[in-house]
Amino acid sequence: MRLTDIEKYISKPTSDQNLKQGTREVHLTTKDLVNQMKNNSQFAMEKLKELPEKVREELKPFFTTTFFKERSV
Amino acid sequence: MEKKIVLLKDLDQAQFPVVDILKSDSEERLGCATTAMVNWIMKLGLFNKDEFSNISELALYYENLFETKDSGVEPQVCFSVVDNYINQNKKDLETLIFRADSVKYETILKLLLNDFVGFVCSQTKDTGHCDIIFYENGKVYFNAFEVETEEDLVELVFSYPMNMICFGRSLKTHKRFAMKASEMGSMVFSLSEKDKSYLTEKEQFMLTQNMVEVFCKYPTHDVQGLIQEKEFLLKNLNYLDKDIAIIYPQPRS
Numbered sequence: 001m002r003l004t005d006i007e008k009y010i011s012k013p014t015s016d017q018n019l020k021q022g023t024r025e026v027h028l029t030t031k032d033l034v035n036q037m038k039n040n041s042q043f044a045m046e047k048l049k050e051l052p053e054k055v056r057e058e059l060k061p062f063f064t065t066t067f068f069k070e071r072s073v
Numbered sequence: 074m075e076k077k078i079v080l081l082k083d084l085d086q087a088q089f090p091v092v093d094i095l096k097s098d099s100e101e102r103l104g105c106a107t108t109a110m111v112n113w114i115m116k117l118g119l120f121n122k123d124e125f126s127n128i129s130e131l132a133l134y135y136e137n138l139f140e141t142k143d144s145g146v147e148p149q150v151c152f153s154v155v156d157n158y159i160n161q162n163k164k165d166l167e168t169l170i171f172r173a174d175s176v177k178y179e180t181i182l183k184l185l186l187n188d189f190v191g192f193v194c195s196q197t198k199d200t201g202h203c204d205i206i207f208y209e210n211g212k213v214y215f216n217a218f219e220v221e222t223e224e225d226l227v228e229l230v231f232s233y234p235m236n237m238i239c240f241g242r243s244l245k246t247h248k249r250f251a252m253k254a255s256e257m258g259s260m261v262f263s264l265s266e267k268d269k270s271y272l273t274e275k276e277q278f279m280l281t282q283n284m285v286e287v288f289c290k291y292p293t294h295d296v297q298g299l300i301q302e303k304e305f306l307l308k309n310l311n312y313l314d315k316d317i318a319i320i321y322p323q324p325r326s
Contacts, residue, residue, distance in 0.1 A: 003093070005137040009107040015082060016145060027278060028076070028092060028218070029218060030215060030218040030219060030220055030221065030225060031225075033167070033202075033204070033215060033216065033218060033229065034225045034228045034229060035196050036197055036198075036202065037151070037195055037228060037229060037232040038226075038228050039196070039198070039232045039233055041233075042231075042232040043174075043231055043233070043234055044171075044228050044230075044232065045227070047173075047177070047227050047230075047231045048223065048224065048227045048228060050177055050178060051177075051178050051179050051182075051223075052179070055179055059182055059186070062186055062211065063212070064212050064221070066221045066222060067212075067213065067220075067221065067222060067223055067226075068223055069221075069223065071220045071250055073114075
């Protein structure tokens with residue numbers, strides 16, 4: 001596939017096509033992604049429980065303060 | 074991190090990862106698997122100019138490969154494309170491949186901390202999703218979005234037991250060299266038979282030879298010093314035992 005093939009995909013917009021690059025950027029967030037993928041099974045939480053408390057404490061300095069949030073599992 | 078929407082023709086000027094790749098000035102976009110693949114390759118610094126004259130070509134090549142008759146993404150199908158890429162780039166790429174039910178959350182954190190970029194092929198409620206996960210400047214990102222809590226991270230990675238995760242790191246930036254276990258000092262680790270099965274053939278060979286394989290970004294560093302600094306990594310990485318250590322030291326600042 002060469003550059004000439006790419007040009008087939010890059011057509012100029014017609015008058016009724018609006019550039020909506022800002023729209024998706026504004027609405028897509030980590031929470032959206034998590035909600036899309038969340039399975040509501042216990043599998044993910046089980047994985048969380050497996051992390052030893054000692055390891056969590058040791059890793060804390062490497063992550064942002066919000067990452068290892070106080071929680072109950 | 075800046076969340077960029079980029080036109081296909083502008084990919085060469087883009088800062089990766091990008092959130093979406095639009096084919097033109099309309100809203101038509103390339104698939105999540107293609108976007109993830111382009112992001113993964115670019116984050117790893119493995120774009121091959123001999124293979125593709127620009128990044129747009131790379132994107133369209135993978136768009137064709139990922140295209141399926143049914144809409145949506147299946148983790149196993151996407152992963153076969155990733156697997157082919159890995160096999161074709163073995164000399165430039167070190168990889169660790171897991172299915173979600175066979176990997177510990179702890180291992181994911183350790184790999185993220187050590188410059189590995191993850192390619193995650195996930196099931197979702199409806200179809201599936203592909204994206205990259207990585208660690209940068211103290212924060213974990215999924216796509217270009219900061220993952221703020223570990224609950225969100227486990228939901229993203231472990232949404233379904235059959236999710237496929239491939240962690241890759243460029244061998245162009247992380248040199249490998251080996252040293253004898255006796256040069257490692259007196260640290261002792263345990264490694265179960267199951268853990269050993271996760272090692273690559275080469276690593277298993279090293280184990281039998283009583284050798285330690287050290288992965289170091291800057292091999293000229295004082296390895297002993299780095300080992301001491303990263304002792305917690307060694308203690309908690311379940312891959313390790315008294316004969317072998319797989320170390321992922323960070324460069325000193």
